[in-house]
Every structure is written in structure tokens, then in C-alpha cells.
Amino acid sequence: MNSKGISKIVIVAIIIAIVAISGIAAYLLYPTSTVNPEAELRVGFQVAFSPTWTDPARGASYPELSISGYVVHEPLIMSNVVNGVMVYSPSLATSWTMINDTTIELKLRQGVKFQSGVEFTADDVVAFNTKMTNLSYPAGFRTMYLPINTAVKIDNYTVQMSAPTPFAPMVNTLTMSLHGITGSKAMAQYGYDGYLTHPDGTGPYMVTQNDPSVKIVLTRNENYWGVKPKLKTITITPLIDAEARVTALETHQVDYISAVPPQYLDGLRNDGFNVTIVPGARQHYVGMNCLKAPFNDTRVRQAINYAVNVSAIIQNIYMGVVQPVQSVTPSSVLYYKASPIYYYDPVKARALLAEAGYPNGFKCEIWGGTGRALMDREATEAIAGYLREAGIDVTLKLMEYTTYSTQLRNEVTKGYANASYIPQFDMFYLTWAVMTLDPDSGIRTQFYGINNNSNRQMYNNTRVNYLLTQQYQTLNATLRQQECEEAQQIIMNETPWIILWVEPVIVAKSTKVMGDIVDPREYYLLHDAYMSV
Numbered sequence: 001m002n003s004k005g006i007s008k009i010v011i012v013a014i015i016i017a018i019v020a021i022s023g024i025a026a027y028l029l030y031p032t033s034t035v036n037p038e039a040e041l042r043v044g045f046q047v048a049f050s051p052t053w054t055d056p057a058r059g060a061s062y063p064e065l066s067i068s069g070y071v072v073h074e075p076l077i078m079s080n081v082v083n084g085v086m087v088y089s090p091s092l093a094t095s096w097t098m099i100n101d102t103t104i105e106l107k108l109r110q111g112v113k114f115q116s117g118v119e120f121t122a123d124d125v126v127a128f129n130t131k132m133t134n135l136s137y138p139a140g141f142r143t144m145y146l147p148i149n150t151a152v153k154i155d156n157y158t159v160q161m162s163a164p165t166p167f168a169p170m171v172n173t174l175t176m177s178l179h180g181i182t183g184s185k186a187m188a189q190y191g192y193d194g195y196l197t198h199p200d201g202t203g204p205y206m207v208t209q210n211d212p213s214v215k216i217v218l219t220r221n222e223n224y225w226g227v228k229p230k231l232k233t234i235t236i237t238p239l240i241d242a243e244a245r246v247t248a249l250e251t252h253q254v255d256y257i258s259a260v261p262p263q264y265l266d267g268l269r270n271d272g273f274n275v276t277i278v279p280g281a282r283q284h285y286v287g288m289n290c291l292k293a294p295f296n297d298t299r300v301r302q303a304i305n306y307a308v309n310v311s312a313i314i315q316n317i318y319m320g321v322v323q324p325v326q327s328v329t330p331s332s333v334l335y336y337k338a339s340p341i342y343y344y345d346p347v348k349a350r351a352l353l354a355e356a357g358y359p360n361g362f363k364c365e366i367w368g369g370t371g372r373a374l375m376d377r378e379a380t381e382a383i384a385g386y387l388r389e390a391g392i393d394v395t396l397k398l399m400e401y402t403t404y405s406t407q408l409r410n411e412v413t414k415g416y417a418n419a420s421y422i423p424q425f426d427m428f429y430l431t432w433a434v435m436t437l438d439p440d441s442g443i444r445t446q447f448y449g450i451n452n453n454s455n456r457q458m459y460n461n462t463r464v465n466y467l468l469t470q471q472y473q474t475l476n477a478t479l480r481q482q483e484c485e486e487a488q489q490i491i492m493n494e495t496p497w498i499i500l501w502v503e504p505v506i507v508a509k510s511t512k513v514m515g516d517i518v519d520p521r522e523y524y525l526l527h528d529a530y531m532s533v
Contacts, residue, residue: 039531040233041513043524044245046259047372047401048238049212054199055192056180057132057139060405061372062282062433062522063258067236069177071218071527073201076106076125079175079436081520084332086437088171092120092181092202096174101166101475104174108157112225114183115206122153127184129161137192141178143445143452144436147472148173165473168480169438176435177523204229204527213238230515230530240371240401249273249508255531256509256516258524259374262319268508276518278505279323281330282433284373286366286383286498287457291415291422294362301495303352305342307390312344313382314501317375322501328491329442330502332520333434335484339492342499349390361391368396368429369404374503380429383498412456423458430456431503433522439484444468447491459496 045063052058056069069075078091093106112120129151131137139145148170150162163170173179183200190198199207204224209217216236220229237254239245245257246264250271260268260275269275288295288304295301314322325331326338353361368380377398384394399407408430411423434442445452448468449460467487474480492499507518512532517525 034532035230035530036533037230038232039230040235041231041256041526041529041531042254043234043236043526044239044248044254044257045236045524046240046242046245046257048240049216049236050402051212052138052140052196053212054196054207054210055182057137057141057145057178057182058196059140059178060402062177062435063524065177065435066522066524067216067218067234067526068199068201069180070203070523070525071205071234072199072203072207073180073182074203075175075177075179076108076181077171077175079172080517081437086172088175091175093174096171098170099160102164103160103162104170105154105158105160106174108159109225110157112202113223114186114200114202115221115223116183116186116200117223118183118185118200120181120202121156122159123156124181124184125159125161126151126153127187128179128181131182131187131192132179139178141445141454143448143454144173144176144441145179166475168472168475169436169440172436172438173440176441178435205231205234208233227528229527234526234529242375246508249510252510255513256507258505258507260506260508261375262321262506265506265508272511273508274511274513276505276507276509277321278518278520279332280433280503280505281332281435281437281521282373282431282503282505283325283328283330284322284376284379284429284431284500284503285328286500287428287430288496288498289423289425289427289458290460290496291458292426294356294358295426297356298494299352299356300358302342303349303356303390304387304392305349305495305498306345306352307349307392308383308386308498309344310500313379317378317382318501321506322374322503325499325502327488328447328497328499329439329488330434332502333437333439333442335439335481337485337488339489341492342495346386346390353391361393363393363395364426365395365397366427366429367404367408367425368398369401370398372401372405373431374506376429376431379500383429408456409453412453412458415458416451416453427498428456435521435523437521440472443484443487443491444472447487447496457496459491459494461490461494464490 047061049064050060053064059065074091076093078089094109096106099105132145147163147167152160186200187195205218206221208219218234242261248254249257326340370377387394414421415423445454467483471480471483516529
């Protein structure tokens with residue numbers, strides 16, 4: 001290894017050490033007399049958890065992944081974003097080493113037990129890999145994991161995990177909330193669906209009441225291997241309506257709410273609540289069905305981008321809180337390349353539509369799910385208004401988010417299962433948060449065009465497919481950056497999305513809530529949270 005490589009390892013080691021020492025110091029400095037160990041933390045999230053949330057790999061939203069993957073279950077390696085840099089720290093694995101270009105060896109933490117009392121060993125990691133690589137297992141985002149396809153037990157506390165080719169984001173992938181380790185004995189006993197009502201993680205809190213549409217209760221795991229959790233219970237209530245969330249906080253029905261619209265921020269601050277705004281990694285977009293006319297014509301997709309006044313929506317609806325973006329991935333993602341191609345130009349939009357054979361526009365629908373993302377209904381309505389001004393006769397089909405997500409997923413699944421089937425949607429409003437800040441989950445997951453259910457716009461470009469496959473196999477950072485930048489440029493030119501904005505993570509909470517972490521990846525990290533007296 002050259003000196004530069006050694007230097008980078010030393011720097012990363014120092015950062016990890018500093019973060020670890022800081023965390024220990026912060027814990028020791030907590031004025032323990034102010035901690036109420038019998039307290040309940042009441043949380044109001046902007047989305048109802050899905051029926052499958054108790055299995056992390058089947059989660060459907062980032063709030064539920066925050067809880068399932070980091071609070072009830074835990075990944076092998078933990079990650080935090082520190083000043084925009086991803087920092088890794090031990091979790092169920094105490095150390096890890098890339099023993100060659102395709103294989104990572106992990107030393108597992110000893111003395112850890114699942115909430116059922118069963119000991120955690122390498123057998124659980126092997127079983128987890130078997131589950132993730134089994135195509136009959138209904139994983140939500142299998143594409144993010146699948147380059148890893150082998151796990152071998154060396155001994156009870158050592159496991160080697162491999163991909164068939166080099167996999168640049170190997171460590172990063174193992175930190176994802178989706179990849180919280182599930183108890184293999186519980187999974188074997190109850191089956192994939194049965195596990196949902198009998199979850200068995202190693203995390204600091206366990207599920208004791210599970211009615212996702214009404215209330216979820218997590219209770220302290222008294223046998224947790226790490227620092228004893230500081231709350232007795234965490235109660236999670238779905239508060240999909242923004243005004244209802246804010247009202248619940250102001251009237252002290254809850255202690256903590258997510259996704260606070262900008263018009264409420266000053267009032268909450270003035271009323272004595274703490275407001276946290278963290279630049280995020282959730283990109284809003286409108287996908288266009290690239291298999292269906294007229295959206296199979298690049299000129300139409302380009303015209304639609306020119307037709308929407310994104311800057312006006314940012315200022316008038318979001319009050320400048322969201323950030324513009326000039327690529328198909330947020331600027332916080334590694335190897336982001338800005339391509340300032342599109343701007344508001346309704347004349348150019350009409351000219352491109354005429355060139356494509358639609359001088360009088362056409363009829364179409366925009367599907368959308370309400371309540372999932374910040375002010376998604378208002379934004380969808382504004383986009384439809386601009387498209388109508390460009391001569392496109394738009395009908396909105398807005399649904400409750402879970403219903404919408406299911407319908408969209410079903411259509412996409414049919415499209416990939418049957419090459420002759422064209423999914424029955426035109427456009428759809430959706431968001432995507434890059435949970436690793438790596439282009440593999442930021443770009444490949446969304447735009448790789450072969451049998452990829454996350455690519456809901458059905459976009460398929462041979463060169464892009466090649467580049468997105470090469471980038472995760474390329475360990476040379478300079479070459480990988482070139483591959484990612486070229487892929488972004490091609491996708492931007494062909495624009496299967498209306499490029500919109502990046503949403504920040506906004507939390508408001510009681511001044512009694514302490515110790516929580518608001519992560520740019522839209523993780524609400526509550527495992528160290530506590531309530532002061």
C-alpha cells in the first residue's frame with residue numbers, strides 16, 4: 001500500500017477515535033440527575049409505518065427504518081455523518097478488514113443477545129445474507145445489497161462476506177438501516193411474514209405494541225449489550241397531517257415531531273420549542289414513464305422540465321427552505337456533478353412539444369401520495385399548474401401514501417416481470433433519500449435499467465447501465481468519479497425526471513428531549529434519547 005493510502009487510513013482511524021471519545025465524554029458529562037429513567041418519549045412522525053416495518057429490509061419509509069434498523073435491530077457497522085463526511089464505528093461488528101478486493105472479514109461482538117434471549121453469532125449473519133439473496137424474500141430495496149452474495153462463518157464470532165466482483169461501497173452498504181440483523185431463529189420459526197409480528201433484534205428497545213396505523217410502543221431492552229437506554233418507552237403515533245402534528249406538539253400531546261413545514265417554524269420557536277434543520281439528502285422529483293408515449297420521447301421529457309418554474313415553487317411554497325439541485329442526486333452525495341441544463345422557459349417547452357409532434361399538448365395524469373414528503377400535495381398541484389400553462393392537460397391522482405406506493409410498486413413490478421407490459425401510469429411525484437451518501441444507492445438504485453424495481457420511471461440506457469455497473473466495481477476513486485459523472489450527464493440530458501429540489505430534515509421538539517440525533521439521511525436516531533426532569 002502506498003503512503004497516501006496509509007495516510008487516509010490513519011486519518012479515518014483518528015476521526016473514528018475522536019468520535020468515539022467524544023461520545024463517551026458526552027455520556028459521562030450528562031447530568032444524570034436530570035435524566036428521568038421512567039420517562040416516555042412521544043413521537044409524531046409524518047407517515048404511518050407500513051405493516052412490514054418490523055423487518056428492516058422490508059421497511060417503506062425512512063422514519064420507520066430509523067426505528068426498525070437502528071433502535072429495534074442494529075447493523076453490523078454504524079455510520080454517522082460528521083461535517084458532511086461518513087464516519088464508521090463498531091456496532092454488532094467490533095472490527096472489519098477488507099482481506100482482498102471482494103471480501104470483508106468482520107469480527108463480531110461477543111456477549112450480545114437478541115431480545116428473545118438467543119445469543120447473536122456468525123450464524124445470524126450468514127442467515128441474514130441467505131435471506132437477502134433469496135429472491136422469494138420480499139426485500140424492499142434488494143438492489144442496494146445484492147452485490148454482496150456470500151457470507152461464510154469462520155467461527156462463532158468471525159464472518160467473511162463477499163461479492164463476485166470488487167464492490168467499492170461494501171462497508172457503507174453494511175451500515176444501512178435496511179440491513180439491521182434479524183434474529184435467525186425467530187425468522188426460521190415464524191417465517192418471513194410471521195416475523196413481522198415476532199420481531200427479534202439486538203437493539204436498545206423492543207416492540208411491545210404494534211398497530212402501525214394507530215400507535216407503536218417500544219419498551220426498553222433491559223438486557224441491551226450497550227449503554228442502558230435512558231427511556232422506559234418510546235410511543236410513535238402517525239400524524240400525517242402537518243397541522244395536526246404541529247398542534248399535537250403545541251398542546252403537549254407529543255414531545256417530538258418530524259417534517260415540520262416552514263410556515264410553522266417561527267411560531268414554534270417563539271413558543272419555546274427547539275427546532276432543528278439539517279441539510280438533507282432527500283431529492284424530490286416527478287418521474288416519467290419512459291415506456292409510455294409521449295414520455296418515451298426525450299424531447300417531451302425535456303419540454304416538461306422547461307415548463308416548470310422550480311425556483312418559484314421553492315420560494316413561494318417552501319419559503320426557500322428546500323435547496324435547488326442540478327443533477328439526479330443531491331449535492332451531498334459523493335461524486336455529485338452539477339449539470340445546469342434546465343430552467344424555466346415556457347416558450348422553449350412549447351417549441352419542444354411541437355417538435356415532438358404535440359403542438360397542442362396532450363392529456364396525462366400525475367400520481368402522487370400525500371403526507372409522505374414535505375408539502376408534497378402543494379408542490380404536486382403547483383407542478384400540474386405549470387404544465388397546464390404549457391398546454392398539457394394534467395389530471396392529478398392523489399392518494400394516501402401507502403395506497404399510492406403500493407399501486408406504483410405493483411405497476412413497476414409488472415413492467416419488469418413482463419417485457420410486453422407497459423405500466424399504467426404517466427408521471428408520478430416521489431422522493432428518494434440517499435441513505436449512504438454514495439452514488440451506488442444515489443444513482444444506480446434509481447437508474448439501472450434491468451430488472452430494477454427501484455427504477456420506477458422504467459428508464460433504460462445501455463451506456464448508463466454499463467457505467468453504473470462499473471462504478472461499484474471500481475476501487476480507483478478517480479476512475480469511479482469519472483464513471484459516476486458521465487452517468488449523471490447522460491441521465492440529465494435524457495431527463496426521465498422533472499428535476500426539483502432537496503428537502504432538509506426538520507424536527508421540532510420539547511426542550512425536555514435530549515440526546516437525539518437528526519441525521520442528514522433522514523434518520524431520526526433516538527437510541528440515546530432521554531427526557532430531562
